[in-house]
Amino acid sequence: xxxxxxxxxxxxxxxxxxxxxxxxxxxxxxxxxxxxxxxxxxxxxxxxxxxxxxxxxxxxxxxxxxxxxxxxxxxxxxxxxxxxxxxxxxxxxxxxxxxxxxxxxxxxxxxxxxxxxxxxxxxxxxxxxxxxxxxxxxxxxxxxxxxxxx
Amino acid sequence: xxxxxxxxxxxxxxxxxxxxxxxxxxxxxxxxxxxxxxxxxxxxxxxxxxxxxxxxxxxxxxxxxxxxxxxxxxxxxxxxxxxxxxxxxxxxxxxxxxxxxxxxxxxxxxxxxxxxxxxxxxxxxxxxxxxxxxxxxxxxxxxxxxxxxxxxxxxxxxxxxxxxxxxxxxxxxxxxxxxxxxxxxxxxxxxxxxxxxxxxxxxxxxxxxxxxxxxxxxxxxxxxxxxxxxxxxxxxxxxxxxxx
Numbered sequence: 128x129x130x131x132x133x134x135x136x137x138x139x140x141x142x143x144x145x146x147x148x149x150x151x152x153x154x155x156x157x158x159x160x161x162x163x164x165x166x167x168x169x170x171x172x173x174x175x176x177x178x179x180x181x182x183x184x185x186x187x188x189x190x191x192x193x194x195x196x197x198x199x200x201x202x203x204x205x206x207x208x209x210x211x212x213x214x215x216x217x218x219x220x221x222x223x224x225x226x227x228x229x230x231x232x233x234x235x236x237x238x239x240x241x242x243x244x245x246x247x248x249x250x251x252x253x254x255x256x257x258x259x260x261x262x263x264x265x266x267x268x269x270x271x272x273x274x275x276x277x
Numbered sequence: 278x279x280x281x282x283x284x285x286x287x288x289x290x291x292x293x294x295x296x297x298x299x300x301x302x303x304x305x306x307x308x309x310x311x312x313x314x315x316x317x318x319x320x321x322x323x324x325x326x327x328x329x330x331x332x333x334x335x336x337x338x339x340x341x342x343x344x345x346x347x348x349x350x351x352x353x354x355x356x357x358x359x360x361x362x363x364x365x366x367x368x369x370x371x372x373x374x375x376x377x378x379x380x381x382x383x384x385x386x387x388x389x390x391x392x393x394x395x396x397x398x399x400x401x402x403x404x405x406x407x408x409x410x411x412x413x414x415x416x417x418x419x420x421x422x423x424x425x426x427x428x429x430x431x432x433x434x435x436x437x438x439x440x441x442x443x444x445x446x447x448x449x450x451x452x453x454x455x456x457x458x459x460x461x462x463x464x465x466x467x468x469x470x471x472x473x474x475x476x477x478x479x480x481x482x483x484x485x486x487x488x489x490x491x492x493x494x495x496x497x498x499x500x501x502x503x504x505x506x507x508x509x510x511x512x513x514x515x516x517x518x519x520x521x
Contacts, residue, residue, distance in 0.1 A: 133489050135381030145375060153368040160364065164357050167520045171338045171352050188521045195516045199509055206371045206505045209307075216297035216304070220311050227318055234322045238329030246332065 152205040159198050166191050306499045310506045313468075317510050320464065321517050324457040335435035335454050337519055340428065343409045356519045359402045360511065363469075366395025367508040370476075374501040377494025382483060385497060389480045392504065396473040403466050407459070416446040430455040458518060465514050468507045475500050 166187050173179045173187075204210040209217055246254035290296060297304055328334050338352035345355075369391040376384030414425040415434035418441050426434040426449075436450035479500050488494045 133380060133382065135376075135384065136379045138379070142375070142379065146372070149368060149371050149375065153364065156364050157361070160357070160360055163516075163520060164353055167353050174336075174338075191516065191520050195512055195520075198512050202367070202505055202509045202512070206367055206508075207502055213296075213298045216299060216307075219297075220307055223311060224314070226315075230318060230322055231325070234326040235329050238326035241330040242332065245330070 148205065152201055156198055156201055159194050159201075163191050163194050166194075300495060302499055303495065303502070306502050310502065313506065314510070317461075317464070317513070320457075320461050321513060324453075324461065324517060327451075327453050327457070331451050331453075333437060333450065335433065335450050340410070340435055341406070341519060343406070343413075345405060353519065355402065355406060356515065359399055359406075360515055362395055362399050362402065363508050363511050366392050366399070367505055369395060370501045370504045374494075374498050377488070377497040380489070380494070382486070382489055385483050385488075385494060386480065389476055389483065389497070393473055393476050393480065396469055396476065396504075399469055400466060400473070403462065403469075407462075410458075418446045418448055428455055428458075430459055461514060462518070465507070465510055468510065472500075472504050472507050475503060 170184055170187055173184060209220065243254075244250070295301075295304075339350075341356055342350045342352045343355060344351045369388045373385050373388035373392060376388060410428040412427055414427055417424050417426045417434040417436075418439060423441065423446060426432040426447075428434065431452065433450040433452055433454045434447045435454065436448035438445045438447050440446075479497055482488060482496070483494075488496060
């Protein structure tokens with residue numbers, strides 16, 4: 128097998144700009160991930176206090192979801208170059224993907240409805256919510272938790 | 278008559294050129310990735326559906342808190358490392374594709390090699406994480422008796438903790454957790470493994486000069502699309518299992 132290597136094409140200004148764009152996308156993804164991690168740790172520290180607010184946690188989780196969608200958009204448009212393709216081709220990929228909107232909504236709603244039906248015996252009794260959905264705490268909240276279980 | 282022929286010839290659907298201005302292989306790679314995203318989507322949405330239907334789930338900050346060479350409780354640390362590895366290997370892949378456009382064989386080899394290393398590092402991390410979960414024993418109170426459970430597809434020691442004989446012990450959590458976690462991260466890890474194999478084949482073919490002879494490096498581009506998709510899926514796996 129001959130191993131002579133063909134000379135590469137000369138580096139133009141467009142290439143420099145392109146490589147710059149790639150690295151910029153990398154930094155954006157890295158920063159978004161670090162922000163997500165910071166928010167994840169924020170949730171962890173908020174939940175250390177047993178009287179945390181559920182709606183605050185839900186809000187932070189919502190922000191994390193939006194950041195994730197932003198990351199996905201970056202990967203698809205910059206790394207996978209979908210943005211550079213012919214418009215009709217983008218649409219053949221994008222339009223079927225819209226099914227995900229229904230897919231996520233319907234099945235999450237289904238799960239939530241199932242929980243409600245089980246907790247209330249299909250609406251025949253009232254469910255008293257126990258705010259105890261966390262695994263092995265290290266210390267502190269334990270005493271409080273124990274009382275709730277009685 | 279002549280004008281009719283001329284008309285059909287200029288129609289983009291009459292053959293001879295790609296209406297989407299991409300090669301058949303690249304287009305089909307996109308459609309494969311779209312269908313694969315629905316497979317992953319189905320798994321993750323099923324997981325979400327089950328999680329919404331239960332009153333208790335596991336607390337990921339306590340399940341995933343290990344880090345190599347330390348006994349400390351470090352939530353999110355190891356998985357962040359895995360995420361950074363995968364993002365970085367995505368960048369090296371896109372740089373390999375770029376060098377392919379420039380017909381720079383040495384550049385393609387260098388970046389492709391780094392991408393393969395990144396993929397292997399990620400797989401190693403996953404193996405470490407799985408081993409820790411499966412072999413790590415936890416005290417669980419089952420029917421008034423203490424048992425020692427690892428996290429598997431049939432055992433989940435991460436239920437709400439209770440006091441027993443003066444110290445805190447776990448209770449059995451939802452069994453579905455192990456199945457979903459190992460199933461989905463395993464399916465993703467299998468994709469990473471496939472990507473590493475494909476990239477290795479691409480590296481060998483590059484080294485042999487196959488693409489230089491062919492006159493274009495489009496195969497690198499297709500492998501790149503697949504590799505970025507693996508990264509894209511990880512973004513969502515990371516979200517669903519470790520962050521929320």
